[in-house]
Amino acid sequence: MAKFHLAATLLAAATLASCATPTPYQPLRSASDSQGGYASTQIATNRFRVGFTGNSMTSRDTVETYLLYRAAELTREQGYDWFEAVYRDTENRGRIVVDRPFGDGIYGWWGPSWSYYNPGFGWRYWSPWDGDLFFGDTVDVRQIDRYEATAEIVMHRGHAPADDPRAFSADDVLSNLGPTVVRPPMS
Numbered sequence: 001m002a003k004f005h006l007a008a009t010l011l012a013a014a015t016l017a018s019c020a021t022p023t024p025y026q027p028l029r030s031a032s033d034s035q036g037g038y039a040s041t042q043i044a045t046n047r048f049r050v051g052f053t054g055n056s057m058t059s060r061d062t063v064e065t066y067l068l069y070r071a072a073e074l075t076r077e078q079g080y081d082w083f084e085a086v087y088r089d090t091e092n093r094g095r096i097v098v099d100r101p102f103g104d105g106i107y108g109w110w111g112p113s114w115s116y117y118n119p120g121f122g123w124r125y126w127s128p129w130d131g132d133l134f135f136g137d138t139v140d141v142r143q144i145d146r147y148e149a150t151a152e153i154v155m156h157r158g159h160a161p162a163d164d165p166r167a168f169s170a171d172d173v174l175s176n177l178g179p180t181v182v183r184p185p186m187s
Helices: 001-019 060-077 170-180
Strands: 037-044 047-053 082-093 095-099 112-118 122-126 140-144 146-156 168-171
Touching: 001 168, 037 060, 047 060, 060 082, 060 146, 060 168, 060 170
Parallel strands: none
Antiparallel strands: 037 047, 047 146, 082 146, 082 168, 095 140, 112 122
């Protein structure tokens, strides 16, 4: 029984740890995978749609870097030398999170509030959500960013044109960006 509890504890710790780290360079397991990763779809013989989705700990720069790295890797896998990014976009799929001190748990918006009588003003009502001087900063509003980069690429053979800013040599991208790519730990 103790081994079961130890295994369950280690599994829970590993799950939490995976959420607290940026998305490594890995394939996307499913469209709803919250960890993120890369995916690609072949559109024509030499044309692909490539994407990389990061989790909330992954920076925009990392998502865009991994997208280019995947495009270069795919270009070499398909037997081509360079690719042209005919379309590229990065979207923030983030959300706004509002944390309130008393939450909306099983009692709804229950929290401290008082009614009191002031001889000069009559009956008054107090609640921490009314912008009170002492409780006005107890609501925490945060934006959680989650970036997703996509590109449509066309692959070519030969040398990439030096004067085209949308043309990337696959070997150059792989050698320049490769040292910055973080892969998942071996299991």
